[in-house]
Amino acid sequence: MDTYSGDTHEKVIDVAGLRRRYDGQFEAVRGVTFTVARGELFALLGTNGAGKTSTVEVLEGLARPSGGQVRVLGHDPYRERALVRPRMGVMLQEGGFPSDLTVAETARMWAGCTTGARPVGEALEMVGLGTRHKVRVKQLSGGERRRLDLSMALLGRPEVLFLDEPTTGLDAEGRHETQQLVRELRDQGTTVLLTTHYLEEAEGLADRLAIMRDGQIVTTGTPAEVTAARPARIHFTLPEGVTPDRLPLSVPSAADGRRIEVRTDRLQEDLLELLTWARDRDVRLLGLDARHASLEEAFMDIAKGDAR
Numbered sequence: 001m002d003t004y005s006g007d008t009h010e011k012v013i014d015v016a017g018l019r020r021r022y023d024g025q026f027e028a029v030r031g032v033t034f035t036v037a038r039g040e041l042f043a044l045l046g047t048n049g050a051g052k053t054s055t056v057e058v059l060e061g062l063a064r065p066s067g068g069q070v071r072v073l074g075h076d077p078y079r080e081r082a083l084v085r086p087r088m089g090v091m092l093q094e095g096g097f098p099s100d101l102t103v104a105e106t107a108r109m110w111a112g113c114t115t116g117a118r119p120v121g122e123a124l125e126m127v128g129l130g131t132r133h134k135v136r137v138k139q140l141s142g143g144e145r146r147r148l149d150l151s152m153a154l155l156g157r158p159e160v161l162f163l164d165e166p167t168t169g170l171d172a173e174g175r176h177e178t179q180q181l182v183r184e185l186r187d188q189g190t191t192v193l194l195t196t197h198y199l200e201e202a203e204g205l206a207d208r209l210a211i212m213r214d215g216q217i218v219t220t221g222t223p224a225e226v227t228a229a230r231p232a233r234i235h236f237t238l239p240e241g242v243t244p245d246r247l248p249l250s251v252p253s254a255a256d257g258r259r260i261e262v263r264t265d266r267l268q269e270d271l272l273e274l275l276t277w278a279r280d281r282d283v284r285l286l287g288l289d290a291r292h293a294s295l296e297e298a299f300m301d302i303a304k305g306d307a308r
């Protein structure tokens with residue numbers, strides 16, 4: 001079946017066993033499966049070379065898979081590109097607009113090739129480039145070029161938006177503004193597939209995410225599910241004269257001098273045992289800090305090869 005009914009559980013992106021091999025040799029994507037529902041924001045994460053862009057390019061219809069099945073809005077994005085392309089917005093890692101054109105000329109040129117385009121001024125306003133319309137593309141800063149790329153991806157009021165590292169090169173304020181815009185687009189019903197190296201960005205924006213390594217998805221779920229599967233951390237420093245070997249044995253810990261890190265799946269129990277031990281011996285745990293794993297910590301574990 002090629003079209004979907006339009007209910008909120010509609011799989012706007014449906015990837016099953018995707019493989020992509022370059023030049024019949026190196027296999028960059030090795031059996032990737034995930035779905036993204038309408039109105040969902042899905043983040044694809046992974047270290048450099050994990051296979052994110054190779055995956056996203058297939059979804060954008062820019063490359064043919066060497067194995068598996070891909071559907072975007074119910075269609076094969078490569079063979080039925082003409083049906084899918086007008087409904088998707090694509091922001092590549094490098095926009096590559098002619099550098100001698102002004103921002104407004106670029107936008108008008110792009111609008112000319114876009115079905116049902118927004119007014120050019122509106123698209124530029126959305127990304128904060130409204131006052132930069134007379135500036136040549138080559139005179140824009142790196143961050144402004146990323147915003148122009150995003151603006152052009154939004155021109156056709158896309159149902160599904162592919163954002164490949166949309167905030168790379170932006171300063172903190174620009175990142176915040178772009179994240180806010182992406183959140184608003186999602187809230188208005190746009191389905192978004194995002195790749196990013198900023199893990200707090202993924203943690204803050206994504207409804208669900210997948211972490212890739214060596215061409216495969218090693219972990220997937222909501223940010224809370226992905227971090228809940230990793231050990232929590234307790235950090236503290238022992239006062240002088242108290243050596244790590246005096247800690248309660250059932251609390252798993254690693255010591256760097258007197259600085260202690262406990263990694264635990266039983267945060268509440270281990271914290272209670274530690275605090276009781278400290279109180280009974282009148283030991284002050286300096287700089288005590290206890291928290292669940294962040295997405296960054298989960299990512300680092302996974303990147304190192306520890307996939308739970």
Ligand SMILES: Nc1ncnc2c1ncn2[C@@H]1O[C@H](COP(=O)(O)OP(=O)(O)OP(=O)(O)O)[C@@H](O)[C@H]1O
Nearest residue numbers: 022023026028046047048049050051052053054055
């Ligand atoms: N055109 C190509 N020909 C051959 N190998 C390629 C080609 N493009 C990418 N690769 C290889 O495929 C693997 C995955 O690359 P890809 O760009 O998909 O990774 P990525 O996760 O997007 O990385 P990054 O975070 O650096 O953008 C890498 O080993 C890369 O060297």
